[in-house]
Amino acid sequence: MNQPGVPGQTGSMERSKRAVKGKGSGGGKGKGKGPRKGRKKAALVWLFFVVLFAIVCAVVGYLLVILNGQRILSANINKLNLDKASIVYDAKGTEIAKLYVAEGNREFVPFSEIPKLLQDAFVATEDKRFYSHSGVDLLGIGRALVKDVIARSAVEGASTITQQLAKNLFLNADKTIFRKGTEASIALALEQQKSKQEILELYLNRIYFGKGQYGVKTAAKYYFGVTDLEKLKLWQIATLAGIPKAPGVYNPVSNPEKSMERRAVVLKLMFDQGLITEEEKEAAAKVVYKPSSSSSRDAKYLTFVDYVVDEAQERTGLSEEELRSAGYKITTTIDTKAQTAMEKEFANNERFEKSVDETKVQGAMVVMNQHDGSLVAMVGGRDYEMQGWNRVTKQRQPGSSFKPIIDYGPAIETGNYFPWTTVEDVKRCFGDYCPSNSNRNQYLGSIPMSQAIKESRNVSAVWLLNEIGIGKGLDFAAKLGIELDKEDRNLSVALGGLTHGVTPLQMVRAYGAFANGGKLQDPHSILKIENSKGDVIYEFKSSAKQVMDENTSYYVTELLKGVVQKGGTGTRAAVGGRTVVGKTGTTQAGIPNYKTSKNRDVWFVGYTPELTAAVWFGYDKTDKQHLLDGSSGQAAAMFSAVMSKVLEGYEKKSFPTPSGLKEEEKLDGVTGLMAAYSPESVSVELNWSPVAGDGITYKVYRKGDGESEFKMLAEIGETAYDDLALLPEQTYTYYVTAYQASKKLESEPSEQIAITITTDLEVTPPPSEGEEGGESPSPSEPGGSSEPPIEIVVPGETPSASPSGEPTETPSASPSASPSESPIPSLPVDGNEGQGDGIDSTVDQVQQ
Structure with missing residues (x-):
């Protein structure tokens, strides 16, 4: 037995304690395992109840959505908000037009009479999972959410055909969660009550196809003159299927080119889904649309009213369908007397060249009050159709009518050039660019700027732009509201040779700044819009700004006076008793490997102290058979004919004359030669x-x-x-x-x-x-x-x-020579003609 104090016993006891301690330590570890298992179990329990709660909420929410949708559906299934026509008024409050959306523009067609390919085209384009979802496409919603998050705004829609049908019951295009939720609830309810065929039938009979046409049958009749849908061709089917995405943009009458592009997209979707062959796709994509007689409508003020609708959509964000059907009151800037006078002149065939075939020479004209930007009248073409091709807003090459904007205006704005400043009119090349004059007496040497623009001398304009720098010209044009492409950074812009051209509306706005002391106005056709309750939802606010020095606008006006006076290129634009200034413009045929003296476009853009107007003539499609024999004189004559009537009701004004004008400087002539x-x-x-x-x-x-x-x-x-x-x-x-x-x-x-x-x-x-x-x-x-x-x-x-x-006379121009025959320059005063048309040369006679 070991005794206390004996080393052997002491060591044994210590080992025993350590063993016990170690056991206790191990026991502690075992006891910790129990609480962790408890926490896991608790978490699982909580997760179960959370999931259960979520499922219950989802089921309850789904039921509420279904019930809400069914409630709304039952109240609106037979109702369509299409009976309140909006009304358009002039500035005096006189009604000038109604924007009808009536049942007469819809003809119901049963599902059995809708061709399978037509059904498939709409499904392929609008909702390819139509037959597999239950009213809401979750995959489409997911894709749209991702794109919206990336763009940080609602840019992608995910509406199914059923949802689009639901939306047609409310006419609210705002992309909000509330509206989309209501739309989804109605769609789900529709799927509960209607078969896929019934839903597709309702959809094809209710959707809007632009130009006041509802339903696929009325659209086919209107756009193609086809009453039996079985007779529709593939390209027509694809054209119809492409319209609902944006009816005002993709209908073939308003925008045939965009419609053709959209048709190609539809055809590709149909091909990708195995509905048509490659050959069918390619053939259908190439067909060029020609309006049917059914798409014509006899009514007054069509161009102006159509422009009002387009502007209203842009200003308010409302759709065309909403504007036509929600009882709006739209007060406009139209002058009905001016509009009537313009339409009368455009209906006069004597004002236009006769074509070699049925394709008519076309034209467009717009008049603006330069003092406030209000549009007075406009015509988008001869025989203009409702929501047709408005040439007032289509780009064409401006030719020399662009010279005040790109050459003379910016040169004078530098402060180094004046109407009496000399410019060079000498045959030369500017790098690889070699312009030439079309005047009979081609090159005159050094001449005053006033003569260069009066006789529309090309080389002088190019020389001037080269002197001031292309950048100054482009910047000046941008200030006048005409942004040019990077490709336009070359000297050919001096003569109006642009990549995409300009519209008559852009030109009338730019010239309006010259007429108004350098202030650029915002062209507008609408003064205000009120809803059916009388609340003003839009009212025009002026945003005019000074874009050039007042002296510049004055001197450009002085330059352009000579164009309309004797010896100038725009004499036919004169209006009796009024001061008229302006510029002609003519563009060559521009057909590769084809030389001709005929023209593609002719212009006259001009103004009086009261109003500014732009006139364009030409063919919509130019080829060797469709070119103009005449020049810009015919556009100038139209300006005179219309403005003579329009200005009858306007009090005479004067152009603003700024203070501090620089007087004309002259050098003494050389004597004693x-x-x-x-x-x-x-x-x-x-x-x-x-x-x-x-x-x-x-x-x-x-x-x-x-x-x-x-x-x-x-x-x-x-x-x-x-x-x-x-x-x-x-x-x-x-x-x-x-x-x-x-x-x-x-x-x-x-x-x-x-x-x-x-x-x-x-x-x-x-x-x-x-x-x-x-x-x-x-x-x-x-x-x-x-x-x-x-x-x-x-x-x-x-x-x-x-x-x-x-x-006898030595070879020289006679005193009665035309402006282009002068071999020697004369000096017009203040932009006006010189004596003898400013073009006479001395007659040398021999003294024996």
Whole structure:
């Protein structure tokens, strides 16, 4: 037995304690396992009750949704809110139109008479899982939610055919959770009460197809003239199936191109789902729609009313169907007298060229009050149809009518150019771009800006844009509301050669800023919209802004005055008793490998102190057979005919004249021009008197035998010049101008002097005043003094004479020449014509 204090016993006891302690420790570990199992069990119990509660809530919610849907359905299954037509008024409160959505625009067709392919086309396009879901497509909702989350807004719809049918009972297109929930509840209730065939039948008979047409049968009759749906062709079926997504956009009458694009999408969906073959798809996609006679409707103010509907949709977010059926009161800016006058002129076939076939020359016109942006009248085309192709809002190439916007306006805005500033009208290339003038007398050298725009000289416009920089031109156009593409960053825009073109509405807005002291207005056709309760849901608020200096608008207006006056390209636009300014525009055929003098587009855009208008003529589709023989004069004539009637009820106003205008600067003309032939150096020595001023240089011009135009020989700083480029037995005529580069000013030409290169020369003095045989040029002509040009002739030789014995004229334009025949520039004053149309040249006569 071990005793206390014995080492052996002590060690044994310690081991026993450690063993007991270790056992206790192990026991502690075993006791902890029990509470953890309890917590897991508790969590499972809670999860079970949560799931059970969720299931109960889901079942209760589902039942409530079903009951709510059934309640709404029972109250509305036979009701469609289509009986309150909205009314359109003019500014005085006179009713001008009703936006009907009546039962007469719907013809019911039973399911048995709807072709299987037509049914399948709508299912494939609108709801490919239609036959497998119970009214709500959960997969579609999931996909839409993902896209909405990514876009952070409601951008994707997930409505089934059943839901769309449900929505038609309420006419509320707002994308809200409440509305979507109500729509889903009705859809579920519909699926409980109706078969898939009954639902599809209701859907195809109730949906809106645009242009006031409800139901597939009325749409087929309206768009294609087809009364038996079995006779519909594949391309027609696909066209109809594509409309409901956006009836105002995809119906083939309003937007044939967009309709054709949408049709291709439908055909691809049908092909992907095995409904048609590849060959059928390709053939149906290529068919070009032609409106049927059923899609025409005789009514007044159609273009304007259609534009009102489009603007109302844009301003309010309401659908066309809502606008037509919810009893709105829409007050507009229309001037019915002006609208009637415009429609009358567009109905006059004498105003348009006769086509070679049934395809008519088309046109469009819009008038705007530049002081507030209100649209006064518009016509979208000849024989315009309800919700048809409104050419007022379609892009076309503007030609030279774009020059004030891209060339002259921005140049004047820099502060370095004025109507009297000289621009170059010389044949040259700008890199790879080589523009040319279409004027009969093609190139005039240095001419004032006022003459360049009056005679619509192309090279001058390109030269000017090149001088100020394309960027300034594009920026100025953007300020006027015309944003151009990156592809338009080239000098061809100087002549209106654009990638996509501009619309008459854009042009009338831009020109309105020139007419209104530089203020750009927001064109609008609606003053306010009230709902059926009389509450104003929209009212126009002006957003006009100053986009250019007042002086710029004034000087551009002064420039454009000359276009309409004698010698300009737009004389046919004149309106008796009114100040009219504007610009013509003409575009070439633009058909590859086809040269012709015919035109694709002709324009006149102009304004008076009261109103601004734009006119366009051309074919919708251009080819070799469908081009215009005439030029912009016919558009100018339409402007005159319409505006003469429209302005009768408008008080005469004046264009705004800003303070601080810069007065026209002129250089003194060169005097004392003398010429002598030097046989030793074989040259003509020219001398003249100096002109006072800083930085004055002199430009020497010459014209030889057989040449129709003067050409600049040199620009020098001296008052003498030797011409060495001579040919024997030739007569050369010279004149000199003074030029000040710092101000871009060039004087009027000096008197002309002619010299004949021979071996033995004798100078013949000019006839004195009143002496027979001399004819003085008018003061506006080159060398506008009382003396005729001097000519040097060989002694003993007699110049050719007329049969009457009178001296004959040297080759030059007669005093009555047309604007394009002038070989020598004259200087119109303040943008107006110069004497003798601003185009006369001096008549040289030989004195024996």
